[in-house]
Amino acid sequence: MATDTKNAKPLRMVVKKSYSVENGYAAKNRSLIDDAKFESQVNQENQDRIIQQHHRRNSLRRPGSAGGASDLEPLDEAEDKDLILATEWCNEHLDPGEKDTVILSSTFMISLRTGLEVLPNILRILQRHDIRMVHIESRAGKKKGRQFDVLINVQCNLTSLLAGAKELKHFDSDAVAELIILSEQQISINDPWFPRKIADLDNCNHLMTMFEPDLDHDHPGWSDAAYRARRKKIADVAFTYHFGDTIPYVEYAPEETETWGLIYRQLRELLPSCACRAHQDVFALLEREGIYSDKFIPQLEDVSRFMKSRSGFILRPAAGLLTARDFLASLAFRVFQCTQYIRHASKPQHSPEPDCVHELLGHVPLLADPAFAQLSQEIGLASIGASDDDITKLATVWSL
Numbered sequence: 001m002a003t004d005t006k007n008a009k010p011l012r013m014v015v016k017k018s019y020s021v022e023n024g025y026a027a028k029n030r031s032l033i034d035d036a037k038f039e040s041q042v043n044q045e046n047q048d049r050i051i052q053q054h055h056r057r058n059s060l061r062r063p064g065s066a067g068g069a070s071d072l073e074p075l076d077e078a079e080d081k082d083l084i085l086a087t088e089w090c091n092e093h094l095d096p097g098e099k100d101t102v103i104l105s106s107t108f109m110i111s112l113r114t115g116l117e118v119l120p121n122i123l124r125i126l127q128r129h130d131i132r133m134v135h136i137e138s139r140a141g142k143k144k145g146r147q148f149d150v151l152i153n154v155q156c157n158l159t160s161l162l163a164g165a166k167e168l169k170h171f172d173s174d175a176v177a178e179l180i181i182l183s184e185q186q187i188s189i190n191d192p193w194f195p196r197k198i199a200d201l202d203n204c205n206h207l208m209t210m211f212e213p214d215l216d217h218d219h220p221g222w223s224d225a226a227y228r229a230r231r232k233k234i235a236d237v238a239f240t241y242h243f244g245d246t247i248p249y250v251e252y253a254p255e256e257t258e259t260w261g262l263i264y265r266q267l268r269e270l271l272p273s274c275a276c277r278a279h280q281d282v283f284a285l286l287e288r289e290g291i292y293s294d295k296f297i298p299q300l301e302d303v304s305r306f307m308k309s310r311s312g313f314i315l316r317p318a319a320g321l322l323t324a325r326d327f328l329a330s331l332a333f334r335v336f337q338c339t340q341y342i343r344h345a346s347k348p349q350h351s352p353e354p355d356c357v358h359e360l361l362g363h364v365p366l367l368a369d370p371a372f373a374q375l376s377q378e379i380g381l382a383s384i385g386a387s388d389d390d391i392t393k394l395a396t397v398w399s400l
Contacts, residue, residue, distance in 0.1 A: 040388030331380025
């Protein structure tokens with residue numbers, strides 16, 4: 001739903017549970033597939049928690065015809081789960097003032113089993129909840145047993161929208177077959193928020209923290225306070241970056257460049273026998289154009305311009321390992337979220353989390369190949385608004 005506030009943040013469930021082994025993350029090694037499975041698990045746990053909260057609250061009520069209040073017919077967990085989740089989510093995450101002051105634009109799509117004679121009663125329900133109707137139209141029903149589909153464009157606050165939806169869900173089931181709320185922005189966490197334009201990727205920065213040096217005792221930098229501070233300083237760039245900004249340049253320390261050079265030379269020798277032809281061709285081109293070298297760590301802005309000219313993909317800085325949903329959603333817009341910090345010098349051959357070595361030497365060359373870029377975008381597009389189960393499947397496909 002569009003709001004009257006230009007910079008309003010999306011109504012989106014934020015996973016509060018840490019992505020760590022202690023909290024149930026099964027895998028010891030990072031995998032996009034395991035990330036997606038764990039994200040699905042946490043989302044389901046949160047939904048179950050919200051349903052339990054609903055049972056502990058007072059029964060939902062609606063205004064009575066005489067101005068008093070009467071109990072609504074109890075909400076069914078199977079049929080009304082979306083309304084339960086939306087209501088409880090709003091109770092937990094929104095300030096009371098936001099529910100009543102922010103004006104939302106949305107559309108009710110109501111499928112009628114019978115004729116339009118029931119429409120006046122439906123309109124009275126909306127009026128009773130202070131829902132302003134902007135436009136009404138009807139069309140022949142497309143599904144068997146439904147005579148008409150009625151679309152009603154409305155404007156109202158969040159409290160009124162949910163109250164009206166609740167009452168319509170229980171209005172004369174012999175006449176109303178289905179109620180759908182079409183929105184530009186999701187309320188219910190049952191239907192996850194997703195970016196609709198490339199600038200919305202500014203909100204796709206949810207991190208999987210289990211492999212970060214502050215949390216993972218096995219991380220080579222866990223006992224190195226200087227490294228952790230340096231990594232955090234570089235990673236924090238991602239939180240202030242907005243689409244359209246120039247990616248800030250990082251002035252790397254000599255020891256960081258030394259680590260990069262050591263890995264670069266070793267991998268360079270392995271490319272002919274281990275990398276596919278597309279990867280090798282783009283890698284060689286990056287070297288010829290002076291973007292890649294063992295003498296310096298490439299800057300993301302320079303790499304991003306190269307990729308855009310080759311495949312249309314661009315880079316944006318990432319603060320760490322993203323959730324699978326955010327990572328795949330970025331691919332839909334031909335955006336690859338890329339870290340800028342480098343792994344700890346004590347273990348140059350392996351990093352438990354993605355770093356600029358992993359991203360720039362592993363992923364970037366293929367994403368600059370037009371054919372692989374197209375495939376990646378198609379997988380990303382398929383992930384937009386997908387269920388948690390489908391996110392796991394798509395993460396599996398992209399990781400193969």
